[in-house]
Amino acid sequence: MKRFIPLVFLFAMHTVNAAEVDPKQAQSNQVATNGLYTQLLSGPKADAAGLNLFANMLPKGGDLHHHFSGAMYAETYLDWVQQKGFCVYKVSDADLQVEKFQVAINPQELSATKRNICLSAQDVRNDNPFYRNLLSAWSSKESVLNNP
Numbered sequence: 001m002k003r004f005i006p007l008v009f010l011f012a013m014h015t016v017n018a019a020e021v022d023p024k025q026a027q028s029n030q031v032a033t034n035g036l037y038t039q040l041l042s043g044p045k046a047d048a049a050g051l052n053l054f055a056n057m058l059p060k061g062g063d064l065h066h067h068f069s070g071a072m073y074a075e076t077y078l079d080w081v082q083q084k085g086f087c088v089y090k091v092s093d094a095d096l097q098v099e100k101f102q103v104a105i106n107p108q109e110l111s112a113t114k115r116n117i118c119l120s121a122q123d124v125r126n127d128n129p130f131y132r133n134l135l136s137a138w139s140s141k142e143s144v145l146n147n148p
Helices: 007-013 023-041 048-056 074-084 112-116 121-126 128-138 141-146
Strands: 087-089
Touching: 023 048, 074 087, 074 121, 074 128, 087 121, 121 128
Parallel strands: none
Antiparallel strands: none
16 A cells, blocks of 8 residues: 655645744845835836746746636726725826726826826726726736637
């Protein structure tokens, strides 16, 4: 009869004991990682090449994958937009530096021109064609299914 080693045991053999980690070094690593990640996301456009390299340096080489059974619905994101009082841009405008479906987290500080093209969550839901396009854009389901 074969004996099987529990997977949890195998995983534990390859982990670092928390007591062995130098707290100062761990905090320094966290601060450095956060700084790099923030730098890659700052600016008008995120540094896609840098983010790709960053993800590839993660454990498992950035081999991140998605399980739809645990995924959030795009509607949930819109619920959060409503709860926070944010708004969503209805159109892209290069001059205003906004993109369609982009969320503005400070609608009270927007210029009148930007406010006119930024919809509340309720206004998004009331505009059926825009709402359907937003759900499609925010959902990862179609992009994954169409790009295996």
